[in-house]
Amino acid sequence: MIMFNLWSVLQWYLRPFIKWFLRKTTKLCELQRICYGDKAGAERTCNVEKSLMLSRTRDVKEVVSFLDSVVYERRFVPRNFREFLDPSIAIILRVKKINPKLHSSFVGSFRRCLEQIWSYRCLMDQVEHLRQTHFDSNNNEHEEKLLKLWSVLVPHAPLEARVTKQWQYIGFQGDDPKTDFRGMGLLGLENLLYFSMEYPQVSSHVLSHSLHPKYGYTFAIVGINITSMAYYLLKDGSAKTYMFNSKQYLPNVNLFHKFYCYLFYEFDKMWIESKPANMMEFSDIFKKFENAVRIELADPASVFRINVEVDNV
Template structure:
């Protein structure tokens, strides 16, 4: 009985809040002469804060036309804007900026959805050693990271030099499919200086904060680094989870003036790789067994940063310039 009364009370509180919210919206429109979408566009600068509010307003609208606007194809965005302004009885000529603002935000919204589908498609496509394009990408990764060292064979222990687990890298792509390879190659080609530095550091023996005597006593003569390629695939998984959860909207809505693309996602991966490398060194782990703990801690830090709607993860493709900025 008590449970029933509690549920009933919560239901009535929900109805009351919902009615109060709709009443406030109605009164605000009467007082200002503007609908919610107008108020959002006029009171917020371009970027995540404005686009997130527009997205929420459309999704939770009573109108099916407004709800469906967030899932239209990119080439139907203009028509969707016209339909919205007609439904809201907003005159185009007297509100020219509104249409421009709505279009920019709506392109970001549908672009994010399309990016998610594109990334998911790459993730689901397995690496195929019989596919010449897949093989070409893998060999290009080796040549970019090891330009002065010829590969002795397609299957070789040399792959461990760039952080794969065994002599055939294809087995390491199972979790993230082609997405992992695409990201690693993009990092190696477009942020080559940083990628080579991270690879170099990951292979070096790193003396811990303990004294030399303690170091030798504990016989910690192995590299306290990590496997570059494996970590790259793992950070790909982290970036993917940020995208799927919607956490990356803050970043992408701030850095992509219109539709976010795969390039924006890959640039974000470059940033995450560089930041994780710095974070790993700062944490000073005893061995690779601490990887999951440090990775989870890093993930929580990024999520906290993305809670700020003014935050953007900004890759400048330079080891000294990669940093977070407030817009």
């Protein structure tokens, strides 16, 4: 730990000299070297973000602060990108003495990185808002989502009442699911509903495993635990690998839901493959699963997709 701290301090003081030396020898600034040399996606975007965050240049720090304030005001949305990113990029080009005509490919790559970095920060704010929104049984929208979850997962058996033991069939602990959403708030319900509606075959497949007479588990409660895991992976930055390697989408709530779906499906696979004796093994298997996911996310080249395998357990 002491050696690590010493190295961090040394890097802090040596960084300006190293950057100056590389600028002189390569004729490129650090941001250019990253955008030209690193693979598009998590590798490039994370290194651009690190470079911006470590910059000691006043104008660069002001750009970072400005874009953070736009996120805080919830104005960082695609339709406003040009308004906020064009002047920000112009400042960086001026400060770094980059000719946009000679380095047009850099401008495009750098813009994409900025879109990803601050979309991720915007997503964190949105997810936090959902997590802090308590499920309210007096809110018609909340109630409709909960009832929709049942109808999608169990279309062949209508609910007998709003408060009923039937909820335990899909893995809630008691007669009223609202008590199970306390920890993750509305985020837990939104995740479960997205999984059920966007991946009906996959969610049905997973639900069938949860009802297995020997290896069964509480589908909804496990789903909320997966929500918690996805939330903390997003919060500590681990999920950037998934978000930044998605070529079709910028980080947004739907992409977070897709990440959740991937995690739920993969956890189900590990659970069944582990052949647990009972639910007492949940903590150990869940921790093993989280460690495996973190190792995979640590590789900036990792790409995550749901690959459905039909099995007979």
